[in-house]
Amino acid sequence: MKTPLHCLVGLLLLSVIGISEPVHAQKLDLSFGPVExxxxxxxxxxxxxxxxxxLIAGPFTRVGGRAATGLARLNADxxxxxxxxxxxxVESTIWKVRQFANGRVLVSGYQQIVVGGRTYNGLALLNENGTPVAGFSPELAADNYIVTLAVQADNKILLAGFFSNVVSGQxxxxxxxxxxxxxxxxxxxxLGTSFVSNYTSSPYTNNEVTALLVQPDEKIVVSGRFQEVGSYSRRGLVRLNKGGTVDAGFVPALPSGPNFETLVHHLALDPRSNQLVAATYNLGSTSREGLYRFTNTGAIDPTFQAALPLTSSGTSTISDRSLAVDxxxxxxxxxxxxxxxxTYLIRLLPTGAIDSQFAVQQLDxxxxxxxxxxxxDLLVAGSFSRYGNLPQASxxxxxxxxxxxxxxRPMVDVTGSVTSMVQQSTGQILIAGRFxxxxxxxxxxxxxLTxxxxxxxxFSLTGTDGRIDQLLVQPDNRIVVGGAFLKEGNxxxxxxxxxxxxxxxxxxxYTGLAIPSYFPTDMLVSALASHTxxxxxxxxxxxxYESIxxxxxxxDGKxxxxxxxxxxxxxxxxNNIAVLTDQRxxxxxxxxNGGIVPYMARLDADGTPDQSFAPAPNPVEQYSAVIEKLLIQVDNKVIIGGFFKEANGGYLTSKLHxxxxxxxxDGTFVDNVTSGGNGVSRLALQADxxxxxxxxxxxxxxVYRLNSNGGLDASFQxxxxxxxDVYNLxxxxxxxxxxxxxxxxxxxxPRAGWARLTGAAVLEVGHQQATAKLEAWPNPVRNQLYLRLDATAAPRTVMLCSVLGRVVYSQSVSTSQIQVPVGNLAAGVYLLRVEYxxxxxxxxVVVE
Known part of the structure; x- marks a missing residue:
């Protein structure tokens, strides 16, 4: 149920009496938290x-309860x-870590990284004790991009990615x-121009390299999106001699066809024979994953027939070690x-059959x-947070x-994410997300939180076994959550x-929704709302592959x-649902419709389209527009925020309508296009x-504020x-x-993802109270509240609101005496408001 503006204004008026802080002085509320x-x-x-x-690398900032950013070394236990x-x-996210035979540690990250107090262009070298190696100065530019890397026995370093400065103009x-x-x-x-492109702004181009592998004989296997290397035809896979020339004796026989391209995204060696194993993905009309083992000449080994196809699209370039051979x-x-x-992990036998003895438990x-x-043993890492009944593990x-x-059980952590916040009628604050x-x-x-x-x-903290995307509180104070989880508690x-x-x-x-045996990573609850x-x-x-x-x-959940x-x-x-007071x-x-086109509809409570809402012409039905958030006002007008085309059909701009x-x-709502905007993460309506x-x-x-007519409120700094960024309000x-x-x-x-503002956040209220008399008794009250109104001041309505502004009683009046039933209300503080x-x-009014 939406909160009437005048009810909230009254609540705020009571909450700010005696506060004279200027309206522009919003600042951090030091009385709140900090919350971690x-x-x-x-x-x-x-x-x-x-x-x-x-050695482990990633975006983490804490390991085992201790500060550790980007790179850490774990003891054997x-x-x-x-x-x-x-x-x-380390002060940056590290993507890759490799160790030299002499114990030195090579790390890479996205463009510039900070290690040992020094800024490196994507690549740093440490001694075994963690100190920077003196004299190591890689010839890389700040905009270079490392996809994968390998260390040779002679301590030379192979890098694959996007390097614009190694040779002028290439x-x-x-x-x-x-x-x-x-x-x-x-x-x-x-190498010559074998792995050179004419593009200067993207690592994802022709001749890109996706994987590297150095054989024990020091030959180098390279995979990627290329057709020729030197004067040799090599489609997607090539072996180089130690000096960089093509090994003419290795002629890979990757599957090919007129409607697809085979991309090798991971490489490994079979330690028994040093045969090459490759994980591939076919790009095109017959997209599928494959696994192949090659002989030393590049022919496909017929004794290995992988029990595939797979439906996966492979793994990202950040994770370049998804394939291994034991x-x-x-x-x-x-x-x-x-x-x-x-499942997200399999083991195949040397024949290619799935190894049924390797019983992988559910990963999320x-x-x-x-x-x-x-x-x-096998060391497994990734984006998962649960393995079978073992929680909190990546x-x-x-x-x-x-x-x-x-x-x-190493605990590798990063700051939690909060997707939703709701204040309960008791004033306490519910938070939900991934933590x-x-x-x-x-x-x-x-x-x-208090x-x-x-x-x-x-408050019980049993929660859910997976991420929560959405949160709401129903009128009876029960809590509904939606997200990528299978259980609440047990x-x-x-x-x-x-x-x-x-x-x-x-x-x-209990919804009884049919969930696959695996845990879909893209399982999602995009919106959640409640009827009364x-x-x-x-x-x-x-x-x-399904729509939302x-x-x-x-x-009961059915x-x-x-x-x-x-x-x-x-x-x-x-992507959005918002309920009116009449349940539409x-x-x-x-x-x-020939492209991705947004829509906005209004439905009756039973799901029937409300034909009285005809949004045309308006900014919604625009090709390529994006409606990110919507918000219903007290007068039932609706604010939509997102990206919309300009009137002349130009670029999409971030704005509200x-x-x-x-x-x-609504023509009274002024144009609020703001350059530099990257979208609307959250909207919130203040009482005024x-x-x-x-x-x-x-x-x-x-965070910024608009006036009620859509214009920028310059008083909010x-x-x-x-x-x-701020994602929740x-x-x-x-x-x-x-x-x-x-x-x-x-x-x-310092505030780790949580903060409360005061000052301008506590608004001054311009409404003046009437001078009419109002008597209410008993107070505190249990069952019946008696009112004596000022008949000469022309009373119109009597309203009782909860501490959050929800109307719990409303009645038009024309007499000077009235009784308000409160026996069915929860104990707490309420606002009595009489309109004269x-x-x-x-x-x-306090209800006991």
Whole structure:
């Protein structure tokens, strides 16, 4: 139910009496928090050392509860080697890590990285103890891009990617550096223009290199998107001699056809025979994945017939070690998407058959790194956060049967992400997203904070076994969440679940949605809303190839079949739902009509299209436009935020529009195009009708405010307040603004993704109270509240509102005495508001 503006204004008026701070002085509220959330981090790369320690690289900032950014070394038992990590002093995300035979450590990242207090152009070399190697100065430019790398026995370094400066006027995709970082000019001369493109702005071009491998005989295997190397025809795969010339004796026989191109994205060697194994992906009309083993001459080994095709599209270039071969010839493959046996990791026998003894348990996301350890165990890393019943894990050791080594549990973390915030009627704040810990306490993606930002100990933290995308509180205070999860606590409730007000699972609610045996990484709840009868509206995608469908679940969780029939096939790929007080609801999304075209519809409560809403002409039905967020005002006009074309059909620009209740554009809402805008992440309506916008905007800042007519509110100084974007906004009942996002600093103070603003966030209210009399008794009250009104002041309406502004009682009046029933209300503080001819009169009422 939407909150009337005048009710919120009254609440704010009561909350700000005595506050004289200027309206422009918004600032960090130091009384809130700070709040720290943590989630399992991705691990991009691993490297086992000879002593059993393991180097790991990724976007993490904490390992084992200790500070560790980008690069860490783990002891054999999985604990952090603090001395190495502290000495390395990495301040950037590291993508790849390799170790030289002499113990030195080579690391790479995206363009510029900071290691040991020094900025490197994507590549740094450390001694075994973590100190920078003196004299190592790679000849790379700041805009260079490293896709993968390899270390040779002579300590020379092979790099694949995008290198624009190694030879004047040319862009190379394969280079070799000497041990000191200087360019190996003889090798580059031998390569000639084999891996050179004329493009200067993208690493994804012809002649790009996707994988590298150095054989024990020092020959170099290279894969990528190329047709010729030197004077030899080599389509996608070539072997070079040590000096950089083509090995004419290796002629790979990759599958080819007129309608597809075979791309090799990972390489490995069979340690039994040094035969090459390649993971491929066919680009074109017959897209599929393949695995091949080659003889020493490049012919496909007929004794290896992989039990494929796979439906995966391969793994990203960030994760370049998804393929490995163990000592028995077993082939291990991790992937971004489920493989043919509905998992993200498989092992094939030396014959190519799936190894049924390697019983992989359920993973909830991709496996990007697979490394066979010296003792035969498998080190597995990636974007997953759960393996079977083992939670909070993105780095695992598996035995020969794919059982996890229970004693190896390194906790690799990054700051948690909060996707939704809601304030309950009690004033406490619910947060949901992807996190495993809040303020040092284990919490599974759902938690409750006090108004001071501390964790509420009375709220259950069992949460869900996967990410929460959406959160809402129903009128009876039950909590509904939607996201990429299968369970709430120990209760099966895939994608959409309901909790009691104290955070305990509500087992009476069960959707029964059919979920695949694997865990789809792109499972998504894009939107969530509630009807007053307890029914839940949700935009759901269960599998990646499906559109985001609109569902209505009844109060017990069962799908509303009548709603589904009324809805028809026109509503799909839903990204927003907003409900009016009469239970009609707006839905936005996309349709395919010669291109991706957005739509906006209004539906009756039963799903029937509301024909009185005819949005044409308006900014919605534009080819390529994007509606990111929508917000219903108190007067039922609706604000839509996103990217829209200019009137002349020019470029898409980030802006907001307001539509009238019939769908026509509201001409009183001024043009608010702001250059430097990268979209609208969140909208929030303040009690005075002004609009808060969160996102990324180089001109206005991560949070800015519009006046009620759409014009920029210059009194709100948001620029420079945050050092990064704001993705979530919540206007509290007292007017303070709660924000969340990837920022680390607010108003010059450290804040890890959470902050509350005060000052201008607590608004001055221009409404003057009437001088009419109002008597209310008893107060506190249990059952019946008695009112005596000022008949001479012409009373019009009596309204009772919750602390969040929700109207719980409203009645037109014409007499001076009235009784208000309150026995059915929850205990708490309420606002009594009487509208007189010359303005309102308000009182606090306490219900016991």
């Amino acid at each position: 959330t943590w989630q399992p981090s991705k691990v991009f790369s691993t490297e086992e050392q000879a002593d059993g320690k393991v 999985g604990t952090l080697d603090e001395a190495f990590t502290k000495t390395a002093a 862009t190379h995709h394969l280079v070799r550096l000497n041990a000191d970082g200087s360019l190996d000019k003889p090798f580059m001369a031998a 000592a028995t010839g077993g082939v291990l493959l991790g992937s971004d998407e489920p493989l043919s046996n509905d 996301n991709q496996v990007g790194n697979v490394e066979v350890l010296a003792n035969g 780095l695992l050791k598996l035995d020969n049967a794919a059982e996890p080594r229970a004693t190896y 495993r810990e809040v303020n040092g306490v284990a919490a599974h993606n759902l938690a409750r 108004l001071a930002g501390s964790l509420d100990p009375t 209760h099966n409730s895939p994608l959409v679940a309901r909790f009691l007000a104290d955070g305990q699972p509500d087992v009476a609610f 009868n307890g029914a839940v509206l949700a935009g759901l995608r269960i599998r990646g 469908k609109l569902y209505r679940f009844l109060s 799908a509303d079949k009548e709603y589904e029939r009324n809805l028809g096939a026109g509503i799909k790929d839903v 609801h707006y839905v936005t999304g996309f349709r395919y 307001r539509l009238n209740t019939d769908g026509s554009q 009708g002004r609009i808060l916008v969160g996102g990324s905007n180089a001109i206005n800042g991560s 948001g620029k420079g307040l945050y050092n990064k 919540l206007v509290q009942a007292d007017g303070r603004i709660l924000t969340a996002g990837p920022f680390t600093e607010v108003d010059g103070q 001819a010359d303005g309102p009169v308000t009182r606090r």
